[in-house]
Amino acid sequence: MTSPDSARPSVVSALRAAGCVFAEDEAELILSAARTPAHLTALVARRAAGEPLEVVVGWAGFAGLRIAVAPGVFVPRRRTEYLVDRALDAVPRAAVVVDLCCGSGAVGAALAAALSPAELHAADVDPAAVDCARANLAPYGGQVHAGDLFTALPDTLRGRVDILAANVPYVPSGEVGLLPAEARDHEPLVALDGGTDGLDVLRRVAAEAREWLAPGGCLLVETSERQAPAAVDAFRTGGLTTRLEYDDDLYAHVVTGVRPSGGGV
Template identity: 75%
Template sequence: MSLPLSPSPSSVVAALRAAGCVFAEDEAELILGAARGPAELAAMVARRTEGLPLELVVGWAEFSGLRIAVEPGVFVPRRRTEFLVEQALDAAPHAALVVDLCCGSGAVGAALATALAPVELHAADIDPAAVDCARRNLAGHGGRVHQGDLYAALPGRLRGRVDILAANVPYVPTAEVGLLPAEARDHEPTVALDGGTDGLDVLRRVAAGARDWLAPGGCLLTETSGRQAPEAVAVLTRAGLTARPAVSEELHAHVVIGTR
């Protein structure tokens, strides 16, 4: 469905509804608020009706009350991951040093820094696009963002000092990546989704080094699925951490917490 030359709110809603957008009215309001003129509005509606995730259309995602900038090729933060932030703050309410590992857009780090300020914040990701995006989101929090593979990206001086190690690792089993919704499967980097044969390969690597980087009493938190949670707890336990699961029925979120 094409838009008229001067799109009205009703025509935007109609175009989104025709494309199958369940929350057409809410999405139209966000797109209308972000567009800087009729031409940009028409282009944004076209991108959305072609299947681009809404967050990438408007350029931001809401997360823990913040607007997190997102860009094509970067993992879009999920609202369920707000539960990981809540659990981190409950576990370490006075944390002085936070690391957001596999940071993507830096949403988790930004939320933790906002709640804990002042705090020393570091974030890391292997994907250059994610690093660039996270630098934008964390600049106002004094966050330092590093590119590299897990702990190899971090400054050595952080070893043994980290109070909160938030590692929102990829946890979709390789064989199930193709079954994800098209918005994730077609528009987000596979490296941010694919967790290996059983979905826990990256978590095993993070857990193996966690005790070396955590401060005494520091905690590692990671998101997982309900099906994987028992084994994720076992992975952290075998790595020498005191591990437990946490569940939010409201957000359909599962988090595993390991404490040194």
């Protein structure tokens, strides 16, 4: 293959022409992923056509890990690292973890890496996501299940889950068309569209979470600032002790609901 130094200027130029703001940084990643000159040309063409950089190079950085990302799978966002941090703060010795709406399995992998050892389960309704998550969670012994929310999980998890991380879709249906083309055109609609107000899936998760959580276990979801009050209400309606936390730098909002230690399911 042509040396990276000689190929770099043309790659940067092509990416700049395509409107990539961080063309130099992206060029380095694409050059490192290319195996042959023909492969490099193909990767640059894919990125120039608007395919997410993480999908083009095959991985995304998340919580210090390299997460494999396949075409058609939701790309983990850096802001979601805040959800991982909040989960670890809430239950630092969690023994059983579930990554619901797992996508690539990035959240589950980050939690498992920090908690090791932990029993890890993940689930998603999208077959491409399930395949991708299985590859990412295999090093942690994670079990990945295909299906719709809790129906995908083994019944033996009821009442045992210490951390239930659910990175649910929360974009209102009418606003999906306003998303950046990278998400709108290349990520599955099921991972983006949260219904009329964006909270349909969140409400379903909040309504059932208590029976799956261990006493003192917590459910965590990411939402928007605008949706946060309604998300908090949904958690409280589900019988969870609830708090809202946010990070200004990441513009991340996480709702945490804890199953009280006393009383029944």
